[in-house]
Amino acid sequence: MNNKAFLTILSLVLFLGLYNPLNAGFDFFRLEKSANPEIDSLxxxxxxxxxxxxxxxxxQHYNNIxxxxxxxNYSKGLTQAYIGYASIYFIQNKLDVSTSYLLKAKEQPYANENPEEMYNISFRxxxxxxxxxxxxxxVKKYKESIAASNKITDREDKLNKLVGVYINIGDIFQLKNERDSAFxxxxNxxxxxxxxxxxxxxxSISISELYVENGELDSARKYLGFAKYYxxxxxxxxxxxxxxxINGKYLSANGNFSEAIISYKKSxxxxxxxxRSSPALFKLLSEAYHEKGEDKLSNAYLKRYVEVKDSLEEAKKRNLKVPILIANKDNANKIQKAESNTQLVIVSFGGIILLIFLIVYLYVKKQKKKTVTRRNENIQLKKKLNNAFDEVADLAATNSPNFLSRFIEVYPEFYNQLISEYPNLTTADLKLCALMKLDFSTKEIAEISFSSLRTVQNRKYxxxxxxxxxxxxxxxxxxxxxxxxSLVPA
Structure with missing residues (x-):
């Protein structure tokens, strides 16, 4: 065997040995550490x-980690810190931020090699x-977490994770009012x-709540006792x-509204x-005070419920990016897996792999170009449909005295319908309606009008x-x- 042939075979063997089809890269360049006592301690x-x-x-500690x-270059530290971030931001209802960290965790080699971490990511x-x-x-994601848990060797850990999924699926049935399935x-x-x-x-607390909803208060009390113990x-x-x-809901169902109110306020x-945002508690407090005949306090908590619910609606706009983020990542993973299998076969034929990389690069570039073109077309279409929108929005943003008059010129049908159906509206009311029509948020309206958030919320109320x-x-x-x-202006 001549030297050239030997070097070619040796290069191919090294290529096959170092190339990792699951992560589409070379393990040689990663040199990941298997353990880092300092970071593990943190x-x-x-x-x-x-x-x-x-x-x-x-x-603070996750930032340091x-x-x-x-x-x-410690993948375990990054994986678990990202999952830690995601857990905290979930509790704080920042679901888009939570999801972005889960996607970061999913990209880590350590996560892909450990079914416990893949369970945690899919579950969250x-x-x-x-x-x-x-x-x-x-439910699809919960099923993915079940599949990941089946690869866990520790039987106790596997069972605990499966039970966690069962509880969440039960909650979905409860929210859909399918109580038999929830039970x-x-x-189980x-x-x-x-x-x-x-x-x-x-x-136990979920079973107790279901019994309260069904009016079976003896059974509700039994499981509430279990929940208190845990x-x-x-x-x-x-x-x-x-x-x-849940204790407050049980007390209310028993007609003990005074103690229910104490329990709700503690929560x-x-x-x-x-x-954590808790609009449901404001509604429960309003209902409890109403049952006690204290309508002033009942109305106050109802007003607070509406305010919090409105602000959560605005936050929900941001959080609606979550399914898009997850879907994009799942599709990318499917493409990556398919490409990796193809590349592994092609690798055996030598340098053809370079051609695959080139094709993928050109395809991605072409797709990005299509996306940019489509976005530009949408922007142009929106401008054609509403060529006066930017002008009116700018007048609003600068708090111009000409804003309301120009808005009425651009949206005459909207204005005429408002004043004809609600003639008691003031100029300030009409201006607030105009800003909401232009999709300004409560925070933006407060900034434009030099008012506090609470003032704007009161005006909306x-x-x-x-x-x-x-x-x-x-x-x-x-x-x-x-x-x-009237969305298409005159």
């Missing part, structure tokens, strides 16, 4: 702060979709051999907040401590009363639906 500290609900300190892990993706009410998509999943979870206290608490063991603000809320304080809107109806969406034809 992870334990960060996770401890997370478990005791001290999220600020947990975030990411910085050190990037310098040390399911939680984010679950929280948005995208139940079918959430099935909750009771509670009666399992799980050693995870969070699973025991969540399944909550004491966990000693967590989060579990205490949930326990207090409210704990949620505020955790920086008064407008709701003038329009006679139901509590559940979103005023911003209601304004958008007035005179749909």
């Amino acid at each position: 992870l334990q500290v960060a996770n401890h702060f997370y478990e005791i609900d001290n999220y600020d300190l947990a975030l 990411v910085e050190k892990s990037e310098k040390e 993706e399911g939680l984010n979709l679950h929280s948005l009410g995208l139940y079918d998509e959430a 099935y999943y909750y009771k 979870a509670y009666n399992s051999q799980t050693t995870n206290l969070n699973n025991k608490f969540t399944s 909550a004491e063991k966990l000693n967590s603000d989060f579990t205490d907040a949930v326990l207090s809320q 409210l304080i704990l949620n505020e401590k955790l920086d 008064k407008l709701r009363k003038k329009f006679g809107l139901e509590t559940e109806e979103n005023i911003n969406q209601w304004i958008q639906n007035i005179q749909i034809q």
Whole structure:
């Protein structure tokens, strides 16, 4: 064998040995560390702060872990820190931020090599979709987490993770008002051999809530007692907040509204401590005060419920990016897997792999160009449909005195319908309606009008009363639906 042939074969052997088709790269260049005692110790500290609900300190430690892990090229540290970020931002209802960190974790080699981490990522993706009410998509992610858990060798850990998924699927059935199915999943979870206290608490408190909804208060009290036992063991603000809320519902169902109010307020304080939005508690408090005949307090909490719900609607616009982020990543993973299998076969034929890289590069470049072109076309189309929108928006943003008169010229149908159906509207009311029609947020309106957020929220609340809107109806969406034809200005 001549030297050239030997070198060619040796190069091919090295190529095959170093090339990793799952991560589409070369392991030689990664040189990842299998363990880093310093960073592993920091992870334990960060996770401890997370478990005791001290999220600020947990975030500080995760930041430190990411910085050190990037310098040390330590994939385990990055994976677990990203999942830690995602867990905290989920609790704070920042679902888009939570999802972005889960996608970062999913890209790490350590995550792909460890079924425990892949379970955590898929499970938390399911939680984010679950929280948005995208139940079918959430179930798909929960099923992915079940598939990942089946690869876990530790039987106890596997069982605890499966039970966690069962509880969440039960919650989806409860939210869909399919109580028999919800009972099935909750009771299977509670009666399992799980050693995870969070699973025991969540399944028992969920069963208790279902019994309250069914009016079976003796059974509700029984499982509420179980939940209290596990909550004491966990000693967590989060579990205490949930326990207090369900305990309040049980007390209300028994007609003990005074104690129910105390329990709701305790839950409210704990949620505020955790920086968690809790509009349902304001509604429950309003209902309890109404039953006691204290209408002034009932109306005050109902007003607060509407305000928080409106701000959550605005936050939901941001969080609606979550399914798009996940879908894009899933599609990319499918493409990557297909390409990797193809590349592994092509590698055996030598340098043809370079051609594949070139094709992929040109394809991605072409797709990006198409995306940019499509976006530009959409922008141009929007400009053609509403060539006066930018002018009116600029007048609004600068708080120009000409704003309202110009808006009326551009949207005459909208203005005429408002004043004909609601003649008691003031000029300030009409200006606020105009800003909402232009899709300015509550925060933006406050900045434009040099007012506080609370002032703008109060003005919106008064407008709701003038329009006679139901509590559940979103005023911003209601304004958008007035005179749909007026979206194309004169």
